[in-house]
Amino acid sequence: MSHVALEAEIAAKAEHPRSGCAHDFEQVFHVLPHAEARAPGRVNLLGEHTDYNDGFVLPVAIPQQTRVAMARNGGSTFRLHAAELGSAVEFSFEHPPGEHFASYVYGCLRLARDEGADIPGLDIHVASEVPMGVGLSSSAALEVATLRCLRELLGLDIDDVRIAQLAQQAEIQDAGVRCGIMDQMASSLAATDRALLLDTRSLERRTVPLPEGSAVLVLDSGVARSLAASGYNQRRAECEEAARLLGVESLREVEHLEHIETLPDIPRKRARHVFSENLRVLQAVDCRDPQAFGALMNASHASLRDDYEVSTPELDLLVDLLQRQPGVFGARLTGAGFGGACVALCRAGQARKAADAALANYNQHGRQGRILIPVPTERKENNESV
Numbered sequence: 001m002s003h004v005a006l007e008a009e010i011a012a013k014a015e016h017p018r019s020g021c022a023h024d025f026e027q028v029f030h031v032l033p034h035a036e037a038r039a040p041g042r043v044n045l046l047g048e049h050t051d052y053n054d055g056f057v058l059p060v061a062i063p064q065q066t067r068v069a070m071a072r073n074g075g076s077t078f079r080l081h082a083a084e085l086g087s088a089v090e091f092s093f094e095h096p097p098g099e100h101f102a103s104y105v106y107g108c109l110r111l112a113r114d115e116g117a118d119i120p121g122l123d124i125h126v127a128s129e130v131p132m133g134v135g136l137s138s139s140a141a142l143e144v145a146t147l148r149c150l151r152e153l154l155g156l157d158i159d160d161v162r163i164a165q166l167a168q169q170a171e172i173q174d175a176g177v178r179c180g181i182m183d184q185m186a187s188s189l190a191a192t193d194r195a196l197l198l199d200t201r202s203l204e205r206r207t208v209p210l211p212e213g214s215a216v217l218v219l220d221s222g223v224a225r226s227l228a229a230s231g232y233n234q235r236r237a238e239c240e241e242a243a244r245l246l247g248v249e250s251l252r253e254v255e256h257l258e259h260i261e262t263l264p265d266i267p268r269k270r271a272r273h274v275f276s277e278n279l280r281v282l283q284a285v286d287c288r289d290p291q292a293f294g295a296l297m298n299a300s301h302a303s304l305r306d307d308y309e310v311s312t313p314e315l316d317l318l319v320d321l322l323q324r325q326p327g328v329f330g331a332r333l334t335g336a337g338f339g340g341a342c343v344a345l346c347r348a349g350q351a352r353k354a355a356d357a358a359l360a361n362y363n364q365h366g367r368q369g370r371i372l373i374p375v376p377t378e379r380k381e382n383n384e385s386v
């Protein structure tokens with residue numbers, strides 16, 4: 001290569017530095033990708049198990065993202081590479097993948113094709129920073145990033161809401177979880193510095209600031225979410241039964257708690273959680289006072305523990321330890337429950353201190369709790385920044 005050509009190439013690379021994902025793609029497939037996209041995970045501040053009841057949710061995007069890169073491979077099959085898969089997995093529309101991880105990508109390709117897109121054979125690389133299996137929506141991030149990448153590659157005319165809807169269908173139809181739309185809407189539309197108030201019935205939404213002087217802390221309990229899919233689908237069925245007994249389309253429509261109190265034990269408890277959780281979201285939205293917001297989070301945890309019964313002894317312990325910290329306004333389990341992560345609202349600048357104190361106690365007896373947000377970085381001594 002001539003000196004001039006080399007300089008031009010260096011200048012072009014400086015202008016468009018190759019992302020880590022593109023670099024990895026090239027390492028695996030030996031060509032550059034034709035399109036790249038990314039999408040974040042989410043942490044839900046309030047509004048748990050309300051989305052499939054047509055209710056309200058209040059998630060915020062997290063800094064950790066999933067990146068997807070793609071290139072046409074000239075054939076008609078898909079070759080997927082990801083750290084989560086031991087080796088590249090090959091599949092086609094006729095022969096869907098057996099791997100659970102790959103089924104999310106397959107579902108997105110299939111749904112985009114059903115939307116009318118002409119999907120060629122593709123080489124696909126996935127790199128994710130979103131912790132998996134803890135309730136931070138790694139699957140939604142994968143689905144949304146895959147669909148964004150397809151939109152970019154093929155010039156598809158689908159907006160961010162449609163992307164979320166297709167991503168949700170991939171989760172339901174291909175991964176077998178009858179989820180609501182919160183995770184995919186959050187991954188597609190939320191920002192990291194403001195919460196997304198979403199009405200899951202109309203999809204009306206607006207962003208709201210976090211309470212004054214507060215910061216979000218997320219801790220992994222270190223306990224894998226067992227029974228997450230089966231327990232989740234069971235809760236959903238119990239809510240549908242409660243709605244049927246109450247003669248409403250969805251629990252969102254229940255206007256008075258007295259109606260719920262007439263139900264048999266299980267549907268009563270499930271409906272009471274959904275009713276009170278929707279109220280908490282609506283109270284939190286305009287709540288600039290972090291103490292009051294934190295109290296709503298604490299009440300949410302109690303309701304998820306006692307009425308919805310999706311907590312575990314470890315989550316209860318970790319939440320309790322967090323709630324006792326002076327810098328914590330409130331804490332609760334986040335996501336579907338049955339294990340996974342807790343979220344706390346902390347006084348800005350106190351998150352790490354609160355996390356360290358709670359984890360020092362929690363991690364006795366071999367438990368493996370850890371900080372997920374703020375994203376752990378090289379710790380500078382006595383330099384408390386979050």
Ligand code: GLA
Pocket residue numbers: 047048049050051052179180181182183335336
């Ligand atoms: C999972 C689902 C969401 C939502 C939450 C619980 O994350 O994917 O749709 O139902 O659980 O709030």
